[in-house]
Amino acid sequence: MEEIISLPCFFISNSPCNIHPHKLKLNYGTGSIKYAITCKKKDDKNMTYDLLIKNATIDDTGMTKDIGILDGKITEISDDIPAEAGIKTIMAGGRLVTPGFVDSHMHYDKTLTLGDKETKTLDEAIEEFINYSTKMNGQEWKADIKKRAKAAARQSVQAGTTTLRTHVNIEAGTDLYGVEALNELKEELRDFVDIKITSLPSFYDGRVEQDKRFELLDYACKNNMLDFLGGAPFLHDNWEELTEKTFAMAVKYNLPIDFHVNESDQPDVRNFEQIADLTIKYGYQGKVSCGHVTALNAVDEETATRVIEKARVAKLNIITLPSCNLYLMGRIDKQPIRRGTTRIREFLEAGVNISYASDNIRDVFRPIGNGDMLEEGLLTAQVAQMVTKTDLETIFKMGTVNPAKALLLEDYGMGVGKQADLVIFDECSVAEALTNQATRNYVIKKGKVVAKNTKISEIVF
Numbered sequence: 001m002e003e004i005i006s007l008p009c010f011f012i013s014n015s016p017c018n019i020h021p022h023k024l025k026l027n028y029g030t031g032s033i034k035y036a037i038t039c040k041k042k043d044d045k046n047m048t049y050d051l052l053i054k055n056a057t058i059d060d061t062g063m064t065k066d067i068g069i070l071d072g073k074i075t076e077i078s079d080d081i082p083a084e085a086g087i088k089t090i091m092a093g094g095r096l097v098t099p100g101f102v103d104s105h106m107h108y109d110k111t112l113t114l115g116d117k118e119t120k121t122l123d124e125a126i127e128e129f130i131n132y133s134t135k136m137n138g139q140e141w142k143a144d145i146k147k148r149a150k151a152a153a154r155q156s157v158q159a160g161t162t163t164l165r166t167h168v169n170i171e172a173g174t175d176l177y178g179v180e181a182l183n184e185l186k187e188e189l190r191d192f193v194d195i196k197i198t199s200l201p202s203f204y205d206g207r208v209e210q211d212k213r214f215e216l217l218d219y220a221c222k223n224n225m226l227d228f229l230g231g232a233p234f235l236h237d238n239w240e241e242l243t244e245k246t247f248a249m250a251v252k253y254n255l256p257i258d259f260h261v262n263e264s265d266q267p268d269v270r271n272f273e274q275i276a277d278l279t280i281k282y283g284y285q286g287k288v289s290c291g292h293v294t295a296l297n298a299v300d301e302e303t304a305t306r307v308i309e310k311a312r313v314a315k316l317n318i319i320t321l322p323s324c325n326l327y328l329m330g331r332i333d334k335q336p337i338r339r340g341t342t343r344i345r346e347f348l349e350a351g352v353n354i355s356y357a358s359d360n361i362r363d364v365f366r367p368i369g370n371g372d373m374l375e376e377g378l379l380t381a382q383v384a385q386m387v388t389k390t391d392l393e394t395i396f397k398m399g400t401v402n403p404a405k406a407l408l409l410e411d412y413g414m415g416v417g418k419q420a421d422l423v424i425f426d427e428c429s430v431a432e433a434l435t436n437q438a439t440r441n442y443v444i445k446k447g448k449v450v451a452k453n454t455k456i457s458e459i460v461f
Contacts, residue, residue: 052086056097072446100162101373104403105357108149145181162421232260263292285315317406324359355403
């Protein structure tokens with residue numbers, strides 16, 4: 001008995017999903033269930049949607065739904081939308097369809113800069129990157145960033161990322177060239193991925209130069225060049241002052257904040273506490289992200305509990321970067337060597353919004369990395385020792401809905417009226433997608449397919 005899609009089809013692969021035939025709307029014959037994409041002319045009188053996805057698994061119940069997309073938005077989710085209603089129709093065959101990944105902490109100005117020099121500490125990596133970035137003139141630096149960042153963005157989109165947030169350094173000698181480069185790329189790629197830009201000013205060279213950085217930040221804010229205001233105040237002796245100034249500027253321009261916070265093995269989370277206090281002081285609850293916070297693993301339990309409660313009250317958004325901090329932290333440890341991440345479970349149990357992200361990709365800070373959020377998710381699950389089915393569903397949210405909340409994405413999600421940023425996986429559940437590192441068959445941005453992936457394997461026994 002072959003089962004054939006009752007429309008002209010381009011077959012992609014066999015379905016891995018155990019879907020009852022009546023849900024697939026197939027004619028019966030011999031063979032295996034397949035899924036397909038079909039196309040029709042725009043003048044079809046029965047057409048309703050630009051894109052229709054049929055038989056999609058969209059939640060944990062295992063039941064399938066049809067998703068109708070028009071003008072870049074999800075306009076219908078129901079049990080049975082006629083296949084002829086779509087100009088293009090993807091027969092998902094029960095495969096998992098979710099909102100796209102949101103990679104909330106990246107460094108596109110640094111990505112793909114790995115050279116021959118090996119760095120053994122965070123300070124060495126910072127110094128090496130400054131040396132790399134300042135050896136070019138401004139225009140050369142700008143062109144270099146755009147070329148590398150575009151390559152990284154293509155890789156991220158192919159892996160299912162539909163929105164990302166990148167930090168960009170503001171150093172002596174580079175001024176705002178990096179910010180300009182990423183703004184140009186943001187516009188060029190707007191139909192393929194949404195890029196949010198966060199400032200990361202360097203404050204290493206004295207008070208006079210620090211003031212100059214704030215002047216550059218003020219200019220960037222006035223000219224709408226930043227989506228978030230950020231920095232890493234904890235690295236500097238006057239961290240309290242720098243943190244306060246950043247908040248004041250963010251409030252002035254009504255910009256949310258995205259800090260690097262206490263990325264260290266030392267038991268010092270004072271900057272994290274200060275950020276929680278200032279968030280409440282300025283009424284910025286829900287608008288502040290804190291990346292890393294690895295020092296929280298070095299403090300005693302009483303301190304950790306107290307500070308996590310402060311984070312909950314302030315509605316801070318925590319970004320954990322396991323793959324990068326596994327590499328950077330714990331280097332001076334003998335045995336046992338610390339894992340180097342923040343307290344993932346404790347934040348989750350306290351009800352604090354926490355996400356994972358890629359961080360650095362193939363640079364002096366981390367020589368490896370693929371910008372693949374499914375890969376990062378599986379690693380996060382292992383590091384946090386969260387690998388049950390329920391745990392994996394929680395981890396998956398840490399790469400999708402949680403970072404969307406941190407980035408204040410109001411039109412994100414699987415719902416009518418939401419932007420159609422979706423991924424179709426070659427598995428049928430979140431747990432299977434993570435465990436098997438599923439192929440992302442289709443990546444959809446604003447209702448249009450922006451990436452297709454297939455995996456062909458042959459086993460001879």
